[in-house]
Amino acid sequence: MVVTTPGSAIAPQNGDANESRENNFSPDSRGEKRQQQPRREKFDVHGWVILDKPIGMTSTHAVAVVKRLFSAKRAGHAGTLDPLATGGLPIALGEATKTVPYVMDGRKRYRFTVCWGEERDTDDTEGRVTQTSSACPDEQTIRALLPQFTGTIEQIPPQYSAIKVQGERAYDIARDGEVVALQPRPVEIHELTLVAHETGGRTTFEAECGKGTYVRALARDMGRILGCYGHICALRRTLCGPFDESDMIPLVELEGLCDRAASGEGNLADALLPVETALDDIPALAVTRADAARLHMGQAVLLRGRDAPNSNGTVYVTVGGRLLALAELGNGELIPKRVFNLTGLTASGRNNERV
Numbered sequence: 001m002v003v004t005t006p007g008s009a010i011a012p013q014n015g016d017a018n019e020s021r022e023n024n025f026s027p028d029s030r031g032e033k034r035q036q037q038p039r040r041e042k043f044d045v046h047g048w049v050i051l052d053k054p055i056g057m058t059s060t061h062a063v064a065v066v067k068r069l070f071s072a073k074r075a076g077h078a079g080t081l082d083p084l085a086t087g088g089l090p091i092a093l094g095e096a097t098k099t100v101p102y103v104m105d106g107r108k109r110y111r112f113t114v115c116w117g118e119e120r121d122t123d124d125t126e127g128r129v130t131q132t133s134s135a136c137p138d139e140q141t142i143r144a145l146l147p148q149f150t151g152t153i154e155q156i157p158p159q160y161s162a163i164k165v166q167g168e169r170a171y172d173i174a175r176d177g178e179v180v181a182l183q184p185r186p187v188e189i190h191e192l193t194l195v196a197h198e199t200g201g202r203t204t205f206e207a208e209c210g211k212g213t214y215v216r217a218l219a220r221d222m223g224r225i226l227g228c229y230g231h232i233c234a235l236r237r238t239l240c241g242p243f244d245e246s247d248m249i250p251l252v253e254l255e256g257l258c259d260r261a262a263s264g265e266g267n268l269a270d271a272l273l274p275v276e277t278a279l280d281d282i283p284a285l286a287v288t289r290a291d292a293a294r295l296h297m298g299q300a301v302l303l304r305g306r307d308a309p310n311s312n313g314t315v316y317v318t319v320g321g322r323l324l325a326l327a328e329l330g331n332g333e334l335i336p337k338r339v340f341n342l343t344g345l346t347a348s349g350r351n352n353e354r355v
Contacts, residue, residue: 040068040071041071042071042072042073043070043071043072043073043344043345044072044073044094044343044344044345045070045071045072045073045093045094045268045272045344045345045346046093046094046095046096046272046275046340046342046344046345046346047093047094047096047269047272047273047274047275047345047346047347048090048091048092048093048096048243048272048273048274048275048277048278049066049070049090049091049093049249049254049271049272049273050088050089050090050091050240050243050247050248050249050273051066051088051089051090051091051248051249051251051254052086052087052088052089052245052248052249052250052251053081053085053086053087053088053089053251054086054250054251055083055084055085055086056083056084057083057251058083059077059080059081059089062077062089062091062251063075063076063077063091065251066091066093066254067093069254069255069258069268070093070258070268070345072093072094073094074093074094074097075091075092075093075094075097076091076092076097076100077089077090077091077092077100078090078091078092078100078103078104078240078241078278079103079104079108079237079240080162081237082124082216082235083126084124084125084126084232084234084235085235085236085237086235086236086237087110087235087236087237087238087245087248088237088238088239088240088243088244088245088247088248089237089240090103090240090241090243090278092278093272094275094344095275095340095341095342096275096278098275098326098338098340099275099276099278099279099326100278102241102278102279102281102282103240103241103242103243103278104211104241105211105241106211106240106241106242106281107190107208107209107210107239107241108208108209108210108211108213108237108239108240108241109206109207109208109209109237109238109239109244110206110207110209110215110235110236110237110238111195111204111205111206111235111236111238112204112205112206112207112215112218112219112232112234112235112236113202113203113204113205113232113233113234113235114202114203114204114205114219114222114223114230114231114232114233115201115202115230115231115232115233116133116135116136116137116201116202116203116223116226116228116229116230117132117133117134117135117136117201117228117229117230118131118132118133118229118230118231119131119132119220119223119224119229119230119231120231121159121160121174122158122159122160122216122231123158123159123160123214123216123217123219123220123231123232124216124231124232124233124235125231125232125233127160127231131229132229133227133228133229135226135227135228136199136201136228137203137226137228138197139194139197139203141226142194142197142203142222142226143194145222145225145226146192146193146194148225149189149192149218149221149222150189150190150191150192151188151189152186152187152188152189153186153187153189154184154185154186154187155184155185155186155187155213155214155217155218155221156182156183156184156185156217157170157182157185157214157217158170158214158216158217158220159171159174159179159180159182160174160175161182161214163180163182165180165181165182170182185212187209187210187212187213187214188209188210188213189207189208189209189210189213189218190208190209190210191206191207191208192205192206192207192208192218193205193206193207202233204234205218206238208239215232215235216231216232216235219231219232241278242277242278242280242281243273243277247273249271254271257270257271267348268345269345269346269347269348270348272345272346272347272348273347274323274346274347275323275340275342275346276316276323279316279326282314282315282316282326283311283313283315283316284315284316284317284318285309285315285316285317285318285327285329285334286317286318286319286321287301287303287317287318287319287324287334288319289319289320291303291319291334292317292319292324295317295324295325295327295334295336295339296324296325296336296339298336298339299336300333300334300335300336301333301334302332302333302334303329303332303333303334304332308332309329311329312329312330312331313328313329313330314326314327314328314329314337315327315328315329315334317334317336322342323340323342324339324340325337325338325339325340326338
């Protein structure tokens with residue numbers, strides 16, 4: 001069942017106090033009461049929007065914008081991007097939020113530029129300069145350093161990061177002027193390559209890494225070893241789990257699609273990728289409608305017969321080509337862990353061809 005496509009909406013602005021008001025009226029300058037706009041109706045929307053996040057926007061604000069554009073009941077993102085960064089921010093709507101961990105655990109790829117000669121407290125251009133150097137490394141010296149930052153390495157997260165320290169976010173502590181004692185932790189750098197080097201003191205890299213890696217910390221640590229200091233001056237995420245640049249949609253294009261959908265000239269479903277695209281690395285298992293009915297009620301089923309699978313582990317279950325559940329398969333028994341209810345707006349048939 002597909003519901004009527006929600007209309008367009010104006011993106012919320014940072015600091016808009018009206019966003020948090022709980023009543024339907026507010027006093028004007030003459031002390032009178034004027035009625036505000038009624039609460040927007042929200043819809044069941046299920047799927048992924050891979051936003052090409054613009055520079056300057058926080059990930060939280062981006063989620064709020066997309067949620068409002070779709071008039072969706074639920075939304076979340078899979079992996080924070082700094083305001084300075086652009087590129088792929090996977091936003092899960094509706095039942096797709098149940099698959100967020102599978103995207104967050106996937107590999108990430110970044111293209112980033114390091115400016116040598118300054119270290120900053122945020123490890124990017126937004127911070128305060130804390131160290132300077134007149135030295136500028138040459139390309140050969142930088143290339144020779146890259147193997148030290150490939151494989152499993154120990155990395156201390158940036159002072160301005162979302163790491164929790166005794167219940168507080170590190171960036172909140174750092175903003176209060178305190179030095180955060182963060183411990184090193186292992187991260188995986190699958191690949192780190194030098195893309196371009198400018199004689200003026202800027203070098204562009206590409207990195208493919210695992211969960212929890214801070215590219216800002218890479219720039220900081222390389223600059224310290226090279227003796228010239230460094231910070232990120234440009235950052236773009238080009239891969240996040242199964243989603244790459246071909247999946248991304250710029251915000252202005254998404255807003256245009258919403259406007260067309262509101263006038264009946266487009267379909268918001270065209271901007272959605274199916275929920276199961278987050279499960280590309282998990283095998284699919286089709287079941288009968290009778291077994292599907294049991295799984296949908298949270299009951300395990302026994303798979304017997306010639307066509308029963310002989311493997312074990314996590315599978316995503318389908319019935320009639322439609323996603324039903326995430327389940328654990330073992331010794332012929334299928335135990336549902338996450339059941340999906342995809343009633344509402346889902347990805348269009350064109351987008352389902354990707355799965």
